[in-house]
Amino acid sequence: MTTQELVFSGVQPTGNLHLGNYLGAIVNFVKLQESHNCIYCVVDMHAITVWQDPADLTKATREVAAAFIAAGIDPREHIVFNQSQVSGHAELAWVFNCVARLGWLNRMTQFKEKAGKDRENASVGLYAYPNLMAADILVYRATHVPVGEDQKQHLELARDIAQKFNNDFSNEIRDNGFGAGQFFPQPEPLITGPATRVMSLRDGTKKMSKSDPSDYSRINLSDDADAIAQKIRKAKTDPEPLPGEEKGLESRPEADNLVGIYAALSGRSKADLLREFGGGQFSNFKANLVDLAVEKLGPVGAEMKRLTADPGYVDSVLIDGADRARVLADRTMNHVKDIVGFIRRR
Ligand code: AQP
Numbered sequence: 001m002t003t004q005e006l007v008f009s010g011v012q013p014t015g016n017l018h019l020g021n022y023l024g025a026i027v028n029f030v031k032l033q034e035s036h037n038c039i040y041c042v043v044d045m046h047a048i049t050v051w052q053d054p055a056d057l058t059k060a061t062r063e064v065a066a067a068f069i070a071a072g073i074d075p076r077e078h079i080v081f082n083q084s085q086v087s088g089h090a091e092l093a094w095v096f097n098c099v100a101r102l103g104w105l106n107r108m109t110q111f112k113e114k115a116g117k118d119r120e121n122a123s124v125g126l127y128a129y130p131n132l133m134a135a136d137i138l139v140y141r142a143t144h145v146p147v148g149e150d151q152k153q154h155l156e157l158a159r160d161i162a163q164k165f166n167n168d169f170s171n172e173i174r175d176n177g178f179g180a181g182q183f184f185p186q187p188e189p190l191i192t193g194p195a196t197r198v199m200s201l202r203d204g205t206k207k208m209s210k211s212d213p214s215d216y217s218r219i220n221l222s223d224d225a226d227a228i229a230q231k232i233r234k235a236k237t238d239p240e241p242l243p244g245e246e247k248g249l250e251s252r253p254e255a256d257n258l259v260g261i262y263a264a265l266s267g268r269s270k271a272d273l274l275r276e277f278g279g280g281q282f283s284n285f286k287a288n289l290v291d292l293a294v295e296k297l298g299p300v301g302a303e304m305k306r307l308t309a310d311p312g313y314v315d316s317v318l319i320d321g322a323d324r325a326r327v328l329a330d331r332t333m334n335h336v337k338d339i340v341g342f343i344r345r346r
Pocket of ligand 1: 010011012013014020021022023024025146147148149150151195196197198199207208209210211212
């Protein structure tokens with residue numbers, strides 16, 4: 001991979017970070033540091049698309065930053081910051097509000113799910129969320145975006161927006177010294193890693209989510225060993241013993257999810273695990289999973305706790321990261337303003 005490749009991704013400070021966020025996104029963030037320059041953002045402006053208590057938002061922003069660092073992201077080598085500190089995100093999002101088409105946004109399934117039946121009452125921000133997400137990525141002209149599977153559609157929209165901007169302004173892009181239609185890259189989703197879609201512990205057909213009213217549906221990164229053990233013991237299963245082969249997990253969503261979590265945390269394949277646990281009861285499998293989850297997540301949770309006890313330190317990381325991110329975002333925004341035809345101080 002070349003150095004021109006740049007990774008960007010974000011996590012919302014909307015509540016408890018859970019195992020899905022960790023395995024679907026953060027583990028990949030950590031890995032990509034070895035091969036790429038990376039920008040990891042706590043997307044507080046996305047968070048307020050649904051109501052957030054201001055004090056909780058501040059706390060959750062520090063918690064996500066602490067989770068990044070606790071999981072192994074190096075904020076000196078790479079960039080960790082909160083979105084609202086860099087105004088380029090909002091500026092580019094406005095330009096993209098004028099590039100993206102209503103028809104494109106009408107197709108976004110996450111808006112439909114989150115707005116639910118009371119669509120008239122949803123915020124305009126929730127509707128325009130994917131345009132801001134496109135701006136988050138493209139204000140750095142980032143090329144690769146590690147996300148969970150649920151974000152695939154938003155990434156496709158970001159690609160469409162990049163392409164339409166490049167086409168709409170192709171002459172101006174050329175006049176500004178870029179290859180015609182070559183200003184924004186087509187950002188590639190990286191939906192890889194051990195578990196791209198972790199499901200709820202209460203319902204194997206639903207995604208593990210921060211907004212699920214039941215805390216038993218998810219393992220939070222801040223959970224202590226007792227909470228992790230209780231949640232895994234109470235996790236929904238079915239009456240059959242575990243199958244001996246992966247094929248046997250079909251149409252058994254809860255069993256499939258637990259085996260998937262075990263596989264992701266241990267780095268072993270599902271097939272390998274079923275050779276060991278196949279034919280046995282869930283109780284033995286769950287006891288082993290508890291030990292593994294506590295071993296892997298315990299240190300991350302403990303380090304998060306240590307870091308959040310020092311909010312001054314976490315804030316200094318976010319401020320330093322934002323200062324470095326702003327330099328990059330401003331550079332893109334100056335080009336965007338020239339391309340679009342906005343007058344600016346030179
Ligand atoms: N269950 C999941 N499995 C795998 N990956 C997941 N992600 C979220 N849930 C799962 C990935 O985590 C990253 C950060 O997510 P986010 O906080 O920005 O947005 P989200 O998808 O809205 O998270 P939640 O937990 O599902 O929140 P609510 O309940 O508000 O909808 C993203 O890369 C996401 O794909």
